[in-house]
Amino acid sequence: MIVFDxxxxxxxxxxxxxxxTADFDTQGAxxxxxxxxxxxxxxxxxxxxxxVPAKGNRRSEAxxxxxxxxxxxxxxxxxxxxKAMKALAKAQAKALKDSTWVGDxxxxxxxxxxxxxxxxxxxxxxxxxxxAKELADEGISVAPLPFPIAxxxxxx
Numbered sequence: 005m006i007v008f009d010x011x012x013x014x015x016x017x018x019x020x021x022x023x024x025t026a027d028f029d030t031q032g033a034x035x036x037x038x039x040x041x042x043x044x045x046x047x048x049x050x051x052x053x054x055x056v057p058a059k060g061n062r063r064s065e066a067x068x069x070x071x072x073x074x075x076x077x078x079x080x081x082x083x084x085x086x087k088a089m090k091a092l093a094k095a096q097a098k099a100l101k102d103s104t105w106v107g108d109x110x111x112x113x114x115x116x117x118x119x120x121x122x123x124x125x126x127x128x129x130x131x132x133x134x135x136a137k138e139l140a141d142e143g144i145s146v147a148p149l150p151f152p153i154a155x156x157x158x159x160x
Contacts, residue, residue: 011050020047030057038060092150100149103128105156110146111135128153 009018016039022028028049031037037047081089105127106113110129114160116122128149131139139146 009050009052010037010047012042012044013046014039014042014044014046016041017050071150078095096150096153097135099126100128100153102126107155114139115142118142118152130155 005021006024006028008020008022009017009044011017016038018040020028020037022031027148032047034046038045039047106127106129110127110131113122113129115126117124131146136146136148
C-alpha cells in the first residue's frame with residue numbers, strides 16, 4: 005500500500021491509500037477519486053514529506069508503557085454517585101440479611117420452591133447466565149445483585 009496526500013481544487017487536503025502509483029492514476033482517469041469534503045472530482049497529489057525509514061542499526065525508542073489501571077477513590081467520584089452507591093449497598097445488605105446462601109445450587113433451589121417441591125424462602129447464590137435465562141423462561145423471577153458478595157465459606 006502507498007499513501008498519498010491529496011488535494012482538491014477548492015483546497016481540501018486528505019489522505020488516499022492505493023495499491024500502487026498506477027492504481028492512483030487509473031482511479032483518477034476513471035473518475036473514481038472525489039474529495040470527501042466537497043465531492044469535487046478534481047483531485048491531485050499534494051506535496052508531501054518523504055517517508056524515510058530509520059537505519060537498521062538504530063534502536064527505536066521504546067514507547068512509554070501505559071500506566072497500570074488504578075482503582076478510583078471516593079474522592080474522584082461525584083458526591084451523587086457516592087450517595088447512590090451507598091444507598092444500593094445498604095439496600096442489598098438489608099435484602100441479604102434474611103436471605104440464605106445456597107451457592108451454586110441457586111437454580112435448583114429456585115425451581116424446587118417455584119414448583120412447590122420445597123418451602124418458599126428468600127435465597128441468594130450463584131447461577132450461570134444460561135441458568136438465569138432458563139429460570140426466566142420458566143417464569144421464575146431472578147435478579148443479579150448490584151454488588152458482588154463473597155460466599156460465607158470464603159469470608160474470614
